[in-house]
Amino acid sequence: MPRTRVPFINKDVLALLLTLFLSVLLLFTRTSPQIRLLKLQLSQLANTIAYPVTWYNQVFIIREKNKLLKEQLIQFTLMNSELESYLQENIRLKEMLNFIKSQPLHFKTANVVNHNFGLPTNSITIDIGEKDGVVENLTIMDENGLLGKTIQVGDQAALVQLITDKNFRVSVRIGKDRALGLFIPTHGKYGLLEGVRKSMPLTEGEIAYTSGISEIYPPNIPVARVVSIKRDENNPFQHIVVELVGSLENLDYVFVIL
């Protein structure tokens, strides 16, 4: 059986390849600065030469990725249409249940014209009244949170009972479980949250919001921030000290929620 011969591959070429291979091997085992730089230059050269191949491979990778993304897009489109149908169903069910949509708050800005901190009722007077649509038991707040409610209304002015007043109470919700509680002012900007059960997990810094149960206050207005929590074995409720979020210092103007 005749042996096939590869042209140009003879013992001379083999000897050359072998010696060159050994030389390069020896050369690249060195760690001198020249050899390190030479390696770098050669790798850069190889990188430049191999660039078209790399580019060609990247085109394939991009095509594959594109295919994958298209598949994902179809999946998301299907999911989106499913969600869309759920939304429609949700709207229909709400209509069936006569569910009332939450309305955005409408408010009027009023200037504070008088402070009555020394009287039995902690109150302020504002410069808008019946003529501006203000009636009794409207919520008063600043940009941070609840400040009080209107208790007497005149033509062009109204008296506001502040949240720090001893007789002021507001129902609140707090925590992840939206536990119900009652805010009672104690001294200055501090107060207590009463009626929060011991089992309700609460942490310091959490904010209590109006519950919306009351006819006076709309829900979700920030009232107070938890300062400390105590749990007494003999008491089924937590002892929660809170601090008002609304600022009563240098009170200049307030918002009346209509």
Added chain:
Amino acid sequence: MKYKVALKIVIMTIVVMCIQIFIPAFNFYNLVIVPDILIIFLTYIGFYYGRFYVIILGFIIGISQDFITQVELMGAMAFTKSAIGFGLGTLALYRNIWSGNIRMLFIFLLYNLHFLVYYFIKFSGVPISPLIYIQVILIHSLLSFAILFVIDKSIFNNKITLK
């Protein structure tokens, strides 16, 4: 027969390497240049015995040179001498075809290639002007070539340079 040839080449190699040790060097821009007698020896081996012997011998001589003079670049001379060994071996194939001038030009170009590759590796990362780089290559090549010319005229009776 082959054994005798190999022995003869080994003895000659040892003699030439001994001569190479005592060849005087000179200074060019703070670079020590030593005329390369070994490359002339390889030229004759290539001319008389062909590629295979010259490639193997080029590698052995190169690695010996590396080991003696530049351990940090071990393999550089072996690489260049093996590579030009292939070219020098071509002289045997075209011994009766090429004229003396073509042969001389070919040898000169191979010497240039040898020193170009060698100094490229040696000067890698060394801040040196390209002009000096070229000058060193040319001087080294010309020097080796001039010695070859003299040896060929005086000892070998125009074997390579014969028209």
